[in-house]
Amino acid sequence: MAPMGSALLCVGDGIAPGHYRLHSRFSRVSNFVADDGSLVAIVTCEVGTGPVNVVLDGPGDWPWESLDIALEHLVLHRRADRPDAGSYRGGPDEVLVLPVSSEVRRDTRLERLPAADLGPGALHLAIARVLEQALPPSLACLLRTELAGPNPGAKPAASRDAGGSAFERALAERARAGARLLAGADFLGCARLLRGCGYGLTPSGDDFNTGLLAALWLLEQPDLGAVHAAARGQNVLSNAFLDQAIAGRLNAAPRAFVQAVVHGEQDAREASDRLLAVGATSGADFAAGFLLTWRSLLESLSAPGATTTPSG
């Protein structure tokens, strides 16, 4: 178990004051959820900053069961119940009070690009890198052009009857259908179709939709709110990430990735690799959602008589 007296390194800008109870615990991340579904994640430096992240020094494996967030401090408890108001009694083994100064607050919002500067940036480089490096169970395979590109109806040979369970085949078919909708700029339909689908604690479809929302936010798309509503389901973790994405806020790795792709930065490849290391497939699923949506948006913008234009 980690030492109790961890130092506070930074706090995200999407955290709401309130009382939070432990939702799920991993070695580097402890997730806490409030009654209204708001999320706060206590994370190690390796995980890094994020809109709802509280980054503590140390190796993780924390014992905390609940968390109180106020404007100028946060309190971690070993007990799940809220302690007596104002009395954070007990030694550091039971309660840890950490002051939150302005120096530790972090802005996690994406930077929009002026309309005049819009272009493919590092899109193609990122697609190639993600396709090359993503773990196979992820939705990154949708980036293959024969699935979601110019000829979205076609399937690659290997996808036909490639084994797996009926669930896997049905899931893959649903994902392909979602990618086809995206290629046709039907963002709402795609989000609705992929919501909650897939393996893992945050299903692949939800991570994909978070990437989709981030791309829509960047171009201030009018249907952003409707897509967000369609993407939200019952999963509190997924919902928290979707709620932040609609405000243009992302965790460090996806944020760096999006910035690198959009701005055509030299380190897009490194940013892709960092993103793919997030979760088992979460980073790759996010990347697929963002890149497919971004590509679809750019194609819409470049089409003759395009009416979908960013306001920036």
Place this chain on the structure above:
Amino acid sequence: MLVASPGVLAGQVKKGAYFDSVTLMTIGRHVQSLAGVMDAAIVMGTAENRAILEASGLLLPEFGQTRETDLLIALKLADASRAEPVLTEIEQQFQLARSRKDQGSQARPRSLDGAIEALPGANLALISVAGRFAADEARRALERGLHVMLFSDNVPIDQEIALKRLAADRGLLVMGPDCGTAIVNGVPLGFANVVPRGSIGVVAAAGTGLQEVATLIAQGGGGISQALGTGGRDIKAKVGGTSFAMALEALANDPATAVILLIAKPPDPPVAERISAIVQGVRKPVVTLFLGDRKGAEAGPATLEEAARAALALWRGEDPAATQDDLKRRDRDQLAAAERAAARLPASRRYLRGLFSGGTFCAEAQVILAGDAIAAGRGFPRLAPLFSNAPTQVTARLDSALVSQAHTVVDLGEDEFTQGRPHPMIDYDLRLRRLAAEAADPEVAVVLLDVVLGYGSHEDPASELAPAIAAVQDRIVVVCSVTGTEADPQSRSRTVRQLEAAGALVAPSNAAACHLAGWIARLQEDRP
């Protein structure tokens, strides 16, 4: 449209249990391979996943009120009595996954530095991480003075070149990237077999080729001093054969190595010249097999088996050419066996289909079945047209890897088959499905399979293959080779017995299996 199939549904809801997506998928696939399991899915209980389960015919009534933090286990079983043992196995798999995680965080070093601290005398690092991290880890190992076996693939070629330059500057060897097997100081690494220590050293840019020659040498009474893999890309001109040359020179200078055996697909010409120049300076017998490259090697071996036998003969001080007489006698026996097998097939069945887990075996099959090994003076059958998804210079590329054409040999270890699933040496699911599909083709006479034993491979391949072979052996002939030794965890003789009991013809090597299966197809083709 999904079609409902008969079966009994069973399952379980585990409240508040969560695992990452790769773990769930891996366990799900393992469960699918268990006896009596027709279908399986292990997923979190989101409403959408429940909808997909319903569409897949896997939704149980008790899943109706589950939450997204509940884990759903859905099984379709041939028989309700299988439910309990399968659920018990799943629970064991979950515990294994948890214990691996615990071990990872508590007992095992979490970094290269930690590993070096734990084992200060180590001089080799085996690196098996995602390709995107592999080169960095390898560089760190080299900078710490360690030789490297790089099991990972997907390492960019420029990084491979840079690593090998760094290693060469420091007098260190990099085996790989994509080096799946080696035996160093008697220790099997990666996919490798248990063979005796001995005096024959092997350098191979062909993974299953290394396993085949090492096990054949063991079966022939010899032993291995060192078996060093290099990864298939090392012999490309761009990389320059750096590791191959260094490994060859290391064996040339190794007092424990009396005979050197070199195995590879044909290197790019500058690399072949470089290797040839080094070989000319070696003061030990060297046997070279560049599979399919017969230029200037008329007297040399044409198959992995011939190469292993040549090395054994040289180790014993005998004439390697003499071993050909034994093989020719066996060829005659096999031709008689092929005639017996073909006699029970209808004339309409005439094609050969090879379903390989080893890329080198698939390449060797093409060399043999296309008749490219005829120069060795043996009676290999020639089949035409011959197709493959991994064609050599003598075969045509399949239109689709999933659909056989005429005579076909398929490498199931190619990327198109391994996306999203374990290697076919571990997971037999695809091969079993393809075997059933080939048997259902009224033009197929014989199916050729390689079975690779040893560490890393499936723990009991015969238990998977035997029922599948038994189910098709009344329609087609199944010919297998079994690469392994008695000391391997799976035991070669036990595996052979199980396969033969199921109706398979088991040959002593991949080359012999190709010879036997090839003649069955050829005899069928020649029938009026």
